Amino acid sequence: MAGEEIRALDKKYNLHSWSAQKTFNPIVVDRAEGIYFWDADGKKYYDMSAQLVNMNVGHGNKKIIKAIQDQAGKMPFMGPAYAVDVRSELARKVIEEIVPFMGKIFFTNAGAEANENAIKMARMVTGKNKIFSGYRSYHGATYGAANLTGEPRRFPSEPGIAGFIKFFNPYIEREPVIKFESEEQYAQYCLAKLEEQIIWEGQDDVAAIFLETVVGSNGCLIPPKGYLEGVRAICDKYGIMMVCDEVMAGWGRTGEWFAFMNWDIKPDMITFAKGITCGYSPIGGVIVSKAIAEHFEENVLFCGLTYSAHLIGCAAGIATIDVYKEENLINHSKEMGKVLRAEMDKLMKNHPSVGPCRNIGLFGMVEFVDKNGGPIVPYAKDPKGIMKQIIGKLREYGFTTYSHENMISVSPPLIITEQELKEAFEILDKVATWVDGNLL
Ligand SMILES: Cc1ncc(COP(=O)(O)O)c(C=O)c1O
Structure with a gap:
């Protein structure tokens, strides 16, 4: 043509x-x-x-293409209820080789779905309702993820879902009123406002704070020194799940496997997609802490997708992680x-x-x-x-x-x-x- x-x-x-x-x-x-x-x-x-x-x-990576071809030839699909070698191996590889302090993974098809499922898990685990996220954020275009999103791409999904609360995440270049003496001072200011807002929303009913670890499409906003550690401390203080959306910032983009590894914190959940397969096949997911994984030993995980942990995506993911390492x-x-x-x-x-x-x-x-x-x-x-x-x-x-x-x-x-x-x-x-x- x-x-x-x-x-x-x-x-x-x-x-x-x-x-x-x-x-x-x-x-x-x-x-x-x-x-x-x-x-x-x-x-x-x-x-x-x-x-x-x-x-x-990059484009045209032969190793990933071959892994996809081999998996397509062997068995392209088996429902998510079955254990299959590539499904087991990708989860093992991510947990054992990249985030050994985390527990398990629920695989999705993409980033928005990862966030959708993380919202549900946070509510299921904590029994609480409210979900905090930043105004300067993009978390996906499906209904829940679009409500999590703070920027104007949220508007067509409004009126929003009850209990979704937005806060001002740090962006020092656009701070209109106060001139701060240091990054640390600005971080402390943002943290104090966030904690105040949590209290005014009812600190006992907040299930999760979602943040893009480094805000991506809304400006590559790098959190000021002390900010992420402070959010972690607030989450610990009130029993809130800290969810790092690493859909864009993850998989080496910031010079670490995940962006949060640039700071001294561990999230309760990590949502990811994009760089795990670099577009060669769609896959995303939620990595949960050991404590959350333990919760779902006894409690039903009310999450499901026909294509959860699709085998072609899993094969592509394994090969992609190998490429990151080999190169x-x-x-x-x-x-x-x-x-x-x-x-x-x-x-x-x-x-x-x-x-x-x-x-x-x-x-x-x-x-x-x-x-x-x-x-x-x-x-x-x-x-x-x-x-x-x-x-x-x-x-x-x-x-x-x-x-x-x-x-x-x-x-x-x-x-x-x-x-x-x-x-x-x-x-x-x-x-x-x-x-x-x-x-x-
Ligand atoms: C930080 C972040 N979260 C979630 C998403 C949504 O991912 P997807 O488009 O794969 O659904 C994106 C997409 O750009 C993103 O940048």
Whole structure:
């Protein structure tokens, strides 16, 4: 099929996420390899968001493809009530090799479902009702996960589910009133407000606090020093489950297997998806603590999915974890994070339109600002389509990513080399020059 025909059929029959369909104009992709993909006309693109921050091992990994082919040939499906080698092995591998202090895993198909099931488990285990989550968060698009989500993608799922409470999670660059002397002081302020809110909501009826360990699509917001430890302490004080959503931040993205490992905390539950199979096959899940696993020894786990722990996903997950280890990608992410930092610092210094740039490992976000240093489009309201123009310009030069509010994600596959990262930043530099001259 020729490129134009593919695009025409796509536009005629497919509905695309988060877009008014009329002006949506997808790139027709022909092939993909490593950190690149090529369109139907042979144009090459740097995949600088690793698709949806999920293709950590890059495109075209032969080992994972082979594992999927072998499993499809042997037995693609067996219902979730049966024990099968790949199902046992993936769970063992995650628990024993990555989070030995946790207990068991309930596998889902993706991230939203992981959060849905974590909400239910928190309520089942604690017997409490309320669920706290941050305004600056995205936890998925299904009904429960969308209610957990704080940002505007929540609105079409409202009126919300009773008992879902939002709090302001830390974002020091946008703190409008108080100037804090240190990160630690800001963390203590946020923690005091959170605890106060918990008390006003009835501290005995809070089942869980959900947080993206590092907030992803809402800005790569890295928790200030002491914040996560403080949330852990609040959870312990009131018997609340601490749930770290690691759907985007997990699997090496921040330079650790899971983002929470950058701090001295252990969550009660970890929700994950994306990087466990890097898109080669969909799978997600909830990792629960030993205490929660123990609870469900005697109490029924009222959770179920036809495709829970799908065998092709399990085979892909095992191979993907092997790839992370064999290619030393977790450490590579940390090392390349230093290069990313240096490139971001240069960009900030050289361009008035570039504001705060944050990164942890290869998880990064670049903010565009106006002449006064405020967000170039505040609160995702962009009537002039400024961010669309920036994304379009980047695309023209062969750099693909997505935007949110006034920011663009810079979170390439973890296999990126120093040379490739610098080349991609040459494009970003050119586009920032264009923004300085045309959009400020
Ligand atoms: C932090 C976080 N949680 C949950 C989700 C939802 O995952 P999925 O799209 O696989 O349902 C996402 C998706 O981007 C995410 O970034």
